[in-house]
Amino acid sequence: MINLKIDPEFQNQIPPLTDDEYKQLEENILKEGKLLSPLIVWNNTLVDGHNRYAILQKHPEIYFSTMPLRFENREEAIAWICRNQLGRRNLSPEQKRYLLGKQYEAERKAAKIFRGNQYTLAKKSGGTHDDNHHSGKKTCDRIAEENGVSRASVLRASHYTRGIDIADNLSPGIKQKVFSGEVKFTNEEMSKLVLSSPDKRQDVFAEIMHPEITKAMETANADPKADEPVPMPISNPEQFKGYQVPDECMKVYKTLSMATEMMRNTWKRVLKNNQSYLSDPEKQKVLRYAMQRPAHYLNELEACMEQILSESIEEAEKTA
Structure with a gap:
């Protein structure tokens, strides 16, 4: 059994399988007794085939092979992963939009690295180098043509992807909820999140997640x-x-x-999605600990109000 490295960023670009899809894949592999397609690797790091490799870990008797690919940098590897996923799987509109934007962002970064290396080599040699790998149409136009969409769609997908990554950083797990269809964001909402300053993003994200509360507060x-x-x-x-x-x-x-x-409403939503926290004694401790802060603040506020009122009464009596 070859121990391949798992890169979280590479793995996160691959839309997860449902439980039924994963079970079916495992059954197919066991029936064949081997992997029909090789695992794609880059310098012993797994690039494609993460679900199959996870199954192999459970069944080391299964024969498999690997196919090494050459990438100049991580961005090229990520772009390849996105392009490969876009070309071979049934994707939800959200997954396709995300991968489209991620491919565009990765290829842009790869092109910048390439131009930087090209400039360095040219300066050292005193000559120039042909940009064969990145020649031709602009990245945005080429990706749009490959996927049968407009140039504007690729640019919107770029903002959407960056917004989803920011949202997932603010609320871990939100990206998977978007991919499963449980949560939906518009291009405009994600653009608003991307364009907001880092110190305001938490507030902007809260407005996006709970527009009804924001509207009610404005009213x-x-x-x-x-x-x-x-x-x-x-x-x-x-x-x-x-x-x-x-x-x-x-x-x-x-x-x-x-x-x-x-x-x-926030507590109700969280507890509805995590009902074990109401029954599990150990998890209840987490809830009780979380409850201490707002309760402590309100108690402190009430005590402060009583103190100020008492001092005001005393002052009034002195001057009476």
């Missing part, structure tokens, strides 16, 4: 007569029976209440 700020939001929790609810928020305080009240609603 609350703009219209003090909007529908009542969910009240914030209080330590003594009896004292607020029949209480009406004064009109001049409504804007602040609604904004704070909407923030509470946003937190509640």
